[in-house]
Amino acid sequence: MMREHWLAPEHLVYPMFVQAAGARQEIASMPGQYRWPVAELVEEARRLHERGLASLMLFGLPETKDDEGGGAWAENGVVQTATRALKRALPALQVITDVCLCEYTRHGHCGVLHATASGVEVLNDPTLELLARTAVSHARAGADMVAPSDMMDGRVGAIRRALDSAGFAQTPILAYAAKFATAFYGPFREAADSAPQQGDRSGYQMDMANGREALHEMQLDFEEGADMLMVKPALPCLDILAAARARFPVPLAAYQVSGEYAMIKAAARAGWLEEARVVRETLLAIRRAGADMILSYFTPDLLPNGR
Numbered sequence: 432m433m434r435e436h437w438l439a440p441e442h443l444v445y446p447m448f449v450q451a452a453g454a455r456q457e458i459a460s461m462p463g464q465y466r467w468p469v470a471e472l473v474e475e476a477r478r479l480h481e482r483g484l485a486s487l488m489l490f491g492l493p494e495t496k497d498d499e500g501g502g503a504w505a506e507n508g509v510v511q512t513a514t515r516a517l518k519r520a521l522p523a524l525q526v527i528t529d530v531c532l533c534e535y536t537r538h539g540h541c542g543v544l545h546a547t548a549s550g551v552e553v554l555n556d557p558t559l560e561l562l563a564r565t566a567v568s569h570a571r572a573g574a575d576m577v578a579p580s581d582m583m584d585g586r587v588g589a590i591r592r593a594l595d596s597a598g599f600a601q602t603p604i605l606a607y608a609a610k611f612a613t614a615f616y617g618p619f620r621e622a623a624d625s626a627p628q629q630g631d632r633s634g635y636q637m638d639m640a641n642g643r644e645a646l647h648e649m650q651l652d653f654e655e656g657a658d659m660l661m662v663k664p665a666l667p668c669l670d671i672l673a674a675a676r677a678r679f680p681v682p683l684a685a686y687q688v689s690g691e692y693a694m695i696k697a698a699a700r701a702g703w704l705e706e707a708r709v710v711r712e713t714l715l716a717i718r719r720a721g722a723d724m725i726l727s728y729f730t731p732d733l734l735p736n737g738r
């Protein structure tokens with residue numbers, strides 16, 4: 432009765448990696464996390480759903496990449512195929528899809544690349560149309576919610592307009608609204624094979640030093656029609672979450688990223704931390720700061736009939 436916060440399955444979203452070809456593969460820097468072939472992904476999702484899993488977030492690993500990222504919006508792309516299979520098998524499981532181009536482009540950037548004298552730059556506006564096309568293809572495959580993670584300016588509005596005119600006015604957008612450039616994403620890039628070949632993402636991701644700018648970015652996404660706003664990474668950004676909670680009426684999500692997961696796993700394996708307690712305390716801190724929902728690789732451990 433006295434507790435202010437707790438963790439329940441409806442607070443948790445499990446991020447999962449789905450691959451177009453090949454056998455299941457454990458991700459070396461994220462022990463216990465895998466790249467799943469579609470059929471096995473559905474079976475794992477079924478096991479977790481039976482134990483209470485309410486929603487998952489899908490990241491795709493295509494068979495081939497190109498310069499534009501065409502696999503991102505292909506009708507039979509890996510995310511589209513997996514979404515259809517999941518929704519057919521488990522209609523009550525909420526499927527959120529990651530909308531970005533970096534897993535699908537050879538260069539590994541989140542948008543259309545342009546070579547300049549001093550290196551490369553990502554072209555914001557031409558990227559918007561491709562992201563919108565990707566989001567519509569996910570909705571058509573049955574995605575319950577789309578989550579643009581690219582951080583291009585104006586993409587929430589572009590995706591909203593595209594969804595509305597394709598007949599998906601009811602499909603909500605979870606915007607990665609405050610996404611900081613951080614080394615905490617390192618293990619994910621191995622998992623999703625999405626490290627940029629050249630340059631980095633500091634041109635379109637947030638500077639870790641800037642809190643007010645993060646709130647401004649969230650404001651823009653909110654005004655463009657985001658139904659839910661995300662802060663990423665989670666634990667290094669509790670101040671942003673708390674400030675956002677006071678400022679925005681929509682639900683907030685926080686992404687406990689791969690590096691946060693790897694840190695706890697590594698310390699637990701070395702016998703330096705008590706994993707289960709640290710995971711709970713960390714997630715409760717993220718809830719206390721203001722997150723309505725948390726994307727966490729620890730989700731399976733927190734379901735009612737835990738591992």
Ligand SMILES: [Zn+2]
Binds near residue numbers: 531532534580
């Ligand atoms: Zn990206």
